[in-house]
Amino acid sequence: MIQLMSVNFDDYIPNWRTQLETLAYNVLVVVREGKVRYEINGEEIIAEKEDVLFIPQAAQRSGGNWNGVPHQKHTILFTLDDQGTTGTGIPFLDAGQCLKFNLSHIQYAYHRCERLYEEMRGGKSYRNMICLGILQELIGMLARELEKTELTPSKRKYADTIKSYLLEHYREPIEIDRLAKLIQRSSNYTAALFKEVYGHSPIRYMHQLRVHEACSLLLQSDMNITHIAHYLGYYDTSYFYRMFKKYTGLSPTDYVHQGDQSDVSMLFT
Structure with missing residues (x-):
């Protein structure tokens, strides 16, 4: 069971950075503009415009603006309840490995992130159900993308x-x-x-x-x-x-x- 924790939109924040920590949650990062630099389990990863980054729970992560230049990105924090031996059925979630990739429909993903952010900030009825549905859609999109034949x-x-x-x-x-x-x-x-x-x-x-x-x-x-x-x-x-x-x-x-x-x-x- 997916538990949504928080949704953030970093809009060209000067001097943005996050200290090195061991994550107690999973993170989806969807970059809209600019570049963001992460160090994840000792490896440097640069995510830029239209990149999607999955950072799994228990990873050691720090991050900051790339070369001091602000960026724009969505971040979604969520956890997974104990799935026993069966897992979630979503390979990239069950593997628990950091991944960076592109989506065919990145603009659609941007707008689902926007809707998710707005719903999380609002107080309308059925908010939790709608937010969970949007997150599940995004995860399904990512899983489907990863199933495609590898491009040369x-x-x-x-x-x-x-x-x-x-x-x-x-x-x-x-x-x-x-x-x-x-x-x-x-x-x-x-x-x-x-x-x-x-x-x-x-x-x-x-x-x-x-x-x-x-x-x-x-x-x-x-x-x-x-x-x-x-x-x-x-x-x-x-x-x-x-x-x-x-x-x-x-x-x-x-x-x-x-x-x-x-x-x-x-x-x-």
Whole structure:
């Protein structure tokens, strides 16, 4: 039985660090921005943007900002009741080893962490049940990811090269041919490779990045919808409306009226 202890969101904390200690709980770390340095059982581990880190109970851990630069991450602390000889049935939990890996649907994981953090801070009815359900979903996602066929280092490198380019240039027109030239492979291979690694096409990922930023701009800026569309590379505002509704289920106007960015997880399912 999983027992959720606490959920934290470290938002660019200056001089963040944690002293060396033997953990009495398990920790899931989901890094959103920057890098964080840990020493776990005497080994240095650097976790950076889009990395997920599992630190098991009884590990010796210390940590701090990497090179003194603040970062942004979610941390989830939980324990496991005595499972006897059967264990939990989740291999990475039962192995009790530190793991660092990537998720195909990292943006969805970010939003589940956001929802978990907000539910833990609130006092609404059935909070404990909802929080446990979200944590179990995250653990299930991680376990499923680890069951996938191991990717070759070259495939991971190519996919990461494409993803880094998209993260920097998603507001610009994106063509598969251009992405293919980055890794010197064919367009068909490039699109298939990215989908194999991350679970969706490069173009879909570009739209997800654009729509995610649109959600923030709609609620947190004074830009109008046409300006936001153009800023994000949608020079046909009606096309922006269609893409926004496709990924959120709402029109931009309805999203503003709803006025709540706490659960946009449907963007990345």
